[in-house]
Amino acid sequence: MRLNRRFHRALGAAAALGLAGVGLTAVPAQAAEVQIDVLGINDFHGRLKADGQSAGAALLAGAVDELRAENPNTVFAAAGDLIGASTFESFVDQDHPTLEALTAAGLDVSAVGNHEFDQGYCDLVDRVIPFIEEKATQYGTEPWEYLGANVKIASGQSTGCDHDENLTESWTQTFDGVTVGFVGAVTEHLPELVSPSGIAALDVLDIVEETNRVAADLKAGGADIVVLLVHEGAPTTALEDAVDPGNDFGKIVTGVSADVDAIVSGHTHLAYDHSVEVPEWVAEGREVTARPVVSAGQYGYNLNKIRFTYDTDAADGAGAVADVESDIIPLTVQNDEGAWVPNPEFAPDDVVAGIVQKAVDNAAVLGAEKLGDITADFNRARQSDGTSENRGGESTLGNFVADVQLAAARITDEDTDLAFMNPGGLRQDLKYAGTGENDPDGNVTYQEAAIVQPFANTLVTTTLTGEQIVQVLEEQWQPEGASRPFLKLGVSAGLTYTYDPDAAAGEHITSVSLDGEPIDPEGFYRVVVNSFLASGGDNFATLADGVDTADTGQIDLQAMVDYLGANSPVSPDYAQRAVGVNWVSDPGAVYTPGEEIAVDLSSLLFSAGEPVDATATVTLGGIEVGKVDIDPAAVDTTDEVGRAQVRVTVPAIVPDSAKEATESALVVELPESGTTVTLPVTVDFGDDPGTDDGTEDGGDENGTDDGTDDGTDDGAEDGTDAGTEGGADENGTDDGADENGTDDGTEDGDELPDTGSSGVLWWVIGGVAVLAIGGALFALSRRKGNAGGTGGPAA
Template sequence: MPATPQRRRAVRRLTIGAAVLAAAGLAAGALPAGADTGRGARTGRTVDVQLLSFNDFHGNLEPPQGSSGTVEELQADGSKKSVPAGGAEYLAQSLRTARKGHPYSVTAAAGDLVGASPLLSGLFHDEPTVEAMNKLGLDVTSVGNHEFDEGRKELTRLQKGGCHPKDGCYEDGKKFRGAGFPYLTANVTDEKTGKPLLKPYSVWKHKGVKIGFIGVTLEGTPDIVNAEGIKGLKFHDEVETINKYAKVLNRQGVKSVVALIHEGGMPASTSYNYNCDSPGPGDGISGPITEIAKHVTSKVDALVTGHTHQAYACTIPDPSGRPRTVTSAASYGKLYTDTTLTYDRRTRDIVRTTVKAPHAANHVVDRTQPKAADMTSLITRWNKLAAPVAGRPVGHISADIAGRGANAPESPLGDVISDAQLEATKADGKGGAQLALMNPGGIRSDLAFKASGPEGDGVVTYGEAFTVQPFTNMMNVIDLTGAQLLSGLQQQVIGPNAASPKILQVSKGLTYTLDMTKSGADRVVKDSVKLNGEPLDPAKTYRVAMNEFLAGGGDGFPAFKDAKNKYVGPSDLDAFTAYLTAHSSADKPLTPPKADRITVVK
């Protein structure tokens, strides 16, 4: 087994440099008064424990492309600056720099470290990412919904090690050793035994200091993953589960507790370093995590969250009215959070008062710093193994085609993908599709014009296409009446999608108006829905293409779940790459679509 994180870090901590403090930007504050500097750490009543955290890494070992690889930084004059960020080489370096001067430092994550990963990690079932997490010194993580993308058995293998049951070992003489940190699944239990799938909690210990970590994923995981991957599992309420295990830890003498929660919120600002507590504590954030934070027991001292891929470092009062930090470090390793937990040796609890919460701030994983050499070596090694597949050209583009980072409900890349799915399934004998719908969460990246490798600008490689469509879901074509299709469009903005609408990307020929000044289902203007210029007929049956996840009701679209006459076509990735090849060349590259199929009224 790998050396424990405690042994790995026993030799690497001294005092924080002025450069690190400066890098905190507007989000940083001074260390709490009376903070331990390290010299008196062994003898003082209180000691400052550094909690470093991140979330939603999604196998992004290399810097993410396009807008997926930037963070927005608020400047002193009120303007905003886009800063390139992310990549395992820089994340590891950032964490190692931050640890200097902190003899008590623990690193935690809030899930989705793997899944929906670029080809460099996804091709190898995310073994490269787990290896990278071991090297950068991760101590503990909660499980996220994407850890279930390949099912419970694969998650267990990532934890315990062993070569892939079908693909085997990827390197001669090397067996995958598994995660050197615990995956925590407190609210995920086996239906038969009632026991958590993996550990529900873990206790970090260092020189007499004990901090307990409880890890949960969102209760709604079954709504956003393929049913087969979670068969035989139950997902329980986050608050009830955390409160249960906080009591268990307290009974064991562990009074300092941190919850790692793969559920999140929506910040009031898109800038990572905005003031989340202005005008008051917690006013700068909304969404599911706010209610969770208000009801998680006061025995928990800090909440590290994720899932929404947003950046925030907020203070939300716990049930007793005391301030408590709630943080998230965006996604893809672009940020990390540094939180100071003041540990009282006598009470064995974190010191929290009504005037001072644990200090927390998000920091940019800046690409101008030196790269971590061991991560460079890891990436080079796995890239060599992936090269025969990853470097194959599949198309050409004339400019960036925005997908996940697009600001509008409809994205240019969403149009390309839905058109590709329609083309792959529309012919007789191939499903006879008349239109296609694509869930926006399945688009994982932009297509960047500037080459990140040796292929040349404008060339789209298989590896880049895989990064956009990493799930390789099979395409389905199903019968839907006009009424069912309209119901599906309405489900974009109601039910579980009411608070944060999931706007489906639509193929050419389908047009409609989305009126955001209205509420509920009325946001989808019924009379505006047309296919090839003809009004949608509620009684008519249409052949609709979509990936198997969406056809199974995933992402809050139950209208599609019980459809009839299903045809199974190629994978979404095969459809995407075939379309790029057929519709582009070096002389005639594909241009970004106008994204004008959905008219939005604000």
């Protein structure tokens, strides 16, 4: 593309090789063996400052300087995500300090990562790449090249960018007559990971196919060595996973052609240094039969180093790789006290240190502004190791941000009903503990809030039906092949739901309620989400199908700023807004004294140090029938932390107060967290001597109605509920009554005559799960027919 200045500046090498994107050409030497080093990083994410294991940009640059001094035949390369999801010092200035620091550090080439597209393709080609070129001129270096061989502008499409061109596919550099070529590619999951609207004109193509095509072109054009820079990575550090064709990375490792001599990878933030045998090389009898497959981890913790020894006088006269070595070079090490300190083998680069300090000083002024106060931590969910983020778990932070965004949306669209928040948009916890005299406990600064949500998404409102809301919640279970199996949405207060964790795909959600009322599948609800979700990001495609969609013009970070200013101090809500319910006994059965009611509950607790209930109290008809233990262990990638096996026996005697209740249920209460789960069941307590003479109010001893009833049943809501609560049909008449209101002695679904002495309590039909939070009771049966109530406004 036009931005590839190296192509124009290296005309001699380009003419000799006929290659696009050719880099600087060193003066050839006639040595029989040439050693070429490739230094690699990935997933730097704007970690400018030294912080713990993160070495910082200055030490990274110093290490590259020293290793280059040892061998001038060195390429400094990267596998993407150098910017985006950055620390505040870089984020607050649109990652310009990171781009400047890496330019001054002499970065040569990088694959694009998904975070390079956070602000859309036009931001990358119209702002990021030109800024790199500007800074390269300032520092007297060559601008480093961003490569993306598998990202193409779709046929017939225009990006609308000033630079409406494809990214460069490859880049080369020649040392002592030996040419090294680089191919760049980004994860095929890119459309799920960034706002789809920002890359709408792009096609994301198969990594293996595009790599093999470009690698073949490079070799045909004279490249002696080809390195793939790919923003995709192994799921673990184990070699067997890196070569498993059943995962995304294994498909790449086993699928790229013999033209590829090494793979530098990223995306999964893991450090590994593998050597993978290439069958074609073995068959050809090559001296080197395995290719390096490496990753440096994340945040400037390490450098990958691959050393190729190329024999220019090979036996066949064609030249060949005679040896290859790879290693992970740590940029920080642990001292005797276990603290991370800079690797003493390297010294910080002074120029880059100045860039970092300027960014830190600028951020200190902007970031110190106080926004408000919190009374406790707002955390993301955690995996079972207690530290790693779990995007599959409900979190106090996710729910809080949804609350904030709902409040913000109502400023411009007062009819907004609810909010969803994607877990990947939350990059750091919001902590109660202060950092010093100027940041006391509970204080929330602009910097702290900005790091939580660094993507500068706008808030978008759209209208969905109740059925679509259920579908959005179903989409938390991600499609096969997605980067994570489950993504738990933060939801605003008032939206609560139950789910069956063991149900089939598309059938997990069992109830949804808004402000204590079941949602109407055919009703209309105004929803606010960030612009990433609004365009279907993270595979939440239904959110892109809403109508009357409007951008509020509010930035997510500004919404947080305003909310804290107006509502401080803010406290986390520890009650669950979603609970897993898996019936063991029959939820639709009529239980009698002595029978066991059995149900398994999950998602009763948070996972990041929030209050934990060791036991829950169980009541039936208002009478305590037992306590159950709660297992607080987290289950990785899921929301199943806080599991309880509820097993209770229906008592033989209950007080009249319980028998007289029009609605009662099996209730599981967690006093510390405030979560209450109410499970409707049907119980026949049997004969209760001394209650009455066998007649019901308004009927004679034969159980017949005198016909004067207005036709409504205690369980019907004004006679309009099509859901037949308490046995009322859509006209408000009892299912057991004829048009004149006479009762034949049977209830809907009960073949036995009601004599008025059975003591049956028809609490709620069907065993539909009900969740009570903060005293609000709600239930929803998943209705697939027409809605019983009136709909919302026309779409």
